[in-house]
């Protein structure tokens with residue numbers, strides 16, 4: 001997606017250890033107009049598939065998910081919770097995520113009320129790196145007996161394994177920008193997805 005790639009070139013900062021900082025529009029300050037365009041793009045790519053629910057994970061996935069949900073007919077957003085709270089229902093699906101970036105495992109949880117066998121679910125998230133967060137969301141969908149329609153990612157880091165692992169399973173994965181290479185010296189190389 002042209003607009004997102006342009007924004008990444010202008011404002012993205014490559015940090016050591018393969019981390020792209022995009023705090024000015026995606027992870028801290030949020031560019032709402034860009035989010036609307038991303039939402040439209042996801043809705044176009046997954047049109048006609050009967051998506052009736054979007055599943056994401058807190059925190060950064062939520063805003064993109066809500067911008068996307070607007071472009072489907074009645075389509076709530078459900079997000080995996082990382083922190084146990086007193087008011088979370090007792091009946092939950094949970095799955096473990098190992099975060100390579102944080103070098104630690106955590107649980108994500110969704111109330112059983114909000115994932116149903118009749119649901120046709122689109123997963124949305126901001127980044128795809130090793131794919132552990134997406135794998136855990138897929139696990140939750142499977143536990144609920146719901147149907148996974150596909151996965152929409154804003155920025156895929158194509159030099160990490162997540163994208164290949166998900167595509168190998170025959171899952172429809174659409175990333176609006178795929179970074180095949182990046183370094184502080186040479187900048188960012190995007191995969192050409194126009195073909």
Ligand code: G4P
Nearest residue numbers: 019020058059060061099100101127128129130131132133
């Ligand atoms: P994985 O899910 O693909 O295996 O990724 P990993 O554990 O490595 O990522 C941990 C967190 O860091 C995730 O956010 C992920 O979205 C984010 N992340 C991964 N690579 C990058 C990057 O290059 N730049 C930025 N800005 N973020 C990256 P999270 O812990 O779920 O946090 P939140 O921001 O959604 O709260």
Ligand code: NA
Nearest residue numbers: 060061126127
């Ligand atoms: Na995220």
Ligand code: NA
Nearest residue numbers: 027060126127
């Ligand atoms: Na993040």
